[in-house]
Amino acid sequence: MHDCSLPIQGQTIHAFDARGVAKRFRHAAIFGAFDSLQPGETMRFLNDHDPLPLLAQFQNRYGEQVGIEYLSREPGRIMIDFLRIA
Numbered sequence: 001m002h003d004c005s006l007p008i009q010g011q012t013i014h015a016f017d018a019r020g021v022a023k024r025f026r027h028a029a030i031f032g033a034f035d036s037l038q039p040g041e042t043m044r045f046l047n048d049h050d051p052l053p054l055l056a057q058f059q060n061r062y063g064e065q066v067g068i069e070y071l072s073r074e075p076g077r078i079m080i081d082f083l084r085i086a
Helices: 023-035 052-065
Strands: 013-017 042-047 066-074 077-084
Touching (some): 013 023, 023 042, 052 066, 052 077
Parallel strands (some): 013 042
Antiparallel strands (some): 066 077
């Protein structure tokens, strides 16, 4: 997993609130949203629990092409930025 400092100025950030997506569609929707990003764009992910299996899947699927940074790890309010690097 990559920790990266993401500058706010000049960066395109797209919100993805996983709390409203049915569980059986959730991962496919998350990966689809990330796949639609251009390099340098960020998906700001919101969830009600810490998605550790999802983070492992991101690392396996995208490797060096994704930067991952937690913005909030409060119980019930998880916020993570996924930066499309390449």
